[in-house]
Amino acid sequence: MGREAAFFLFPPDEDDPGDIIKVTLSDQKDFSVTTLAVSGYIKKYGAPGSTDAVSVDIGGPEDARLLLTGFSTRESSADGSIRFRWATGPKSTIVFRDLSLPKPGHAAVTFEVAPFEVNTDKVMTIKSALSTTRVRLKPGWSMYTVTLDFPEEKDPALEVFYEDSATPKSLGINEDTRELSVMWNSITLDYADQP
Numbered sequence: 711m712g713r714e715a716a717f718f719l720f721p722p723d724e725d726d727p728g729d730i731i732k733v734t735l736s737d738q739k740d741f742s743v744t745t746l747a748v749s750g751y752i753k754k755y756g757a758p759g760s761t762d763a764v765s766v767d768i769g770g771p772e773d774a775r776l777l778l779t780g781f782s783t784r785e786s787s788a789d790g791s792i793r794f795r796w797a798t799g800p801k802s803t804i805v806f807r808d809l810s811l812p813k814p815g816h817a818a819v820t821f822e823v824a825p826f827e828v829n830t831d832k833v834m835t836i837k838s839a840l841s842t843t844r845v846r847l848k849p850g851w852s853m854y855t856v857t858l859d860f861p862e863e864k865d866p867a868l869e870v871f872y873e874d875s876a877t878p879k880s881l882g883i884n885e886d887t888r889e890l891s892v893m894w895n896s897i898t899l900d901y902a903d904q905p
């Protein structure tokens with residue numbers, strides 16, 4: 711009787727990567743007969759079950775839960791109390807990995823963001839595959855909740871468009887040459903009220 715063993719491959723720099731490959735050895739006691747099976751990427755987070763909402767601390771290790779593009783690296787506020795990421799340039803995308811909704815419908819998306827000064831009182835547009843909504847950005851950190859429609863059996867994806875961005879260097883603030891748009895602290899997808 712063989713004794714199966716499995717191990718998991720993921721990038722060394724990531725605490726909680728979304729893309730994990732599972733490697734299974736059919737018999738760890740007798741390598742002359744063992745077979746090696748590679749499966750991946752495994753669905754680490756599974757489908758929605760008992761919980762009806764997923765919250766992610768953007769800027770913390772768990773934000774690997776999201777597939778993020780158009781964002782800079784994780785950073786913290788000067789006093790360390792807020793971990794966040796800067797959205798850079800005119801557009802970013804946020805995908806909740808492995809969260810196929812059981813049926814198409816609407817979900818509430820709540821996020822805490824703070825605009826770079828050039829985006830204060832500007833409009834931020836948020837699109838899902840099926841709908842579009844907009845918020846006007848207040849100065850400083852604020853929570854916003856919008857409702858969007860999502861297709862079923864597809865990882866919920868958001869496209870976010872910013873009216874403006876600028877480099878702190880161009881404004882004489884510091885030497886930072888990133889095109890900063892909006893800081894993101896957290897995002898929650900709540901599909902409890904799906905019709």
Ligand SMILES: [Ca+2]
Nearest residue numbers: 767768793895
């Ligand atoms: Ca955060």
